[in-house]
Amino acid sequence: MKEQIATFFTFQKEDAEQAMNFYIGLFDNSKIIDLKRWGQEGPGKEGTIMHATFSLNGKLYMCSDSPPIHSWGFTPAVSNYIECSNNSExxxxxxxLSENGKVMMPLNNYGFSQKFGFVEDKFGVSWQLNLQ
Known part of the structure; x- marks a missing residue:
């Protein structure tokens, strides 16, 4: 049975492939499942991602390089929440994730967690990190 719900990233700076490969390199059990590129016929720039499906630690994600530039982008109101199993992770x-990005909440004890951090990565995607 196919998964019915997947997170979809719409990239608008022709960096979907760079982001996808960055994320796959961060998490174990991650891989590209399917990748379709824009051809000469467009409307996207030739070679950029029309649609990609990939997994991060076994969870399904999708992304694309959007040909039109939208008035909206990523927002920290919707983020990826990661339960980390140890301090080194x-x-x-x-x-x-914070390199060349933005730290919104540095790693700290905020009362609801012994160690928690909130970052926006260099692609504009937000991540909440929590130590179990």
Whole structure:
């Protein structure tokens, strides 16, 4: 049975492939499942991603390079929530995801978690990291 719900990233700077490969490199059990590129016929720039399906730690994601530029982008109101199993994992993910991005909440004890951080990565996608 196909999964009915997947997270879909709409990239508008022709960086969908760079982002997808970055995320796959961060998480175990991650891979590209399917990849279709824009051809000469467009409307997207030739070679950019028309539609890609990939998994991050076994969870289904999709992305594309959007030919039209929209008035909206990613928002921190919708984020990826990651339960980290140990301190080295949360530190590694926080460091890598925040590089050239924006730290919205540095790693700390905020009362609801012994260690939590909230970042927007260099592609504009938001991530909440929590130590179990």
């Amino acid at each position: 949360i530190e590694r993910l926080f460091t890598q």
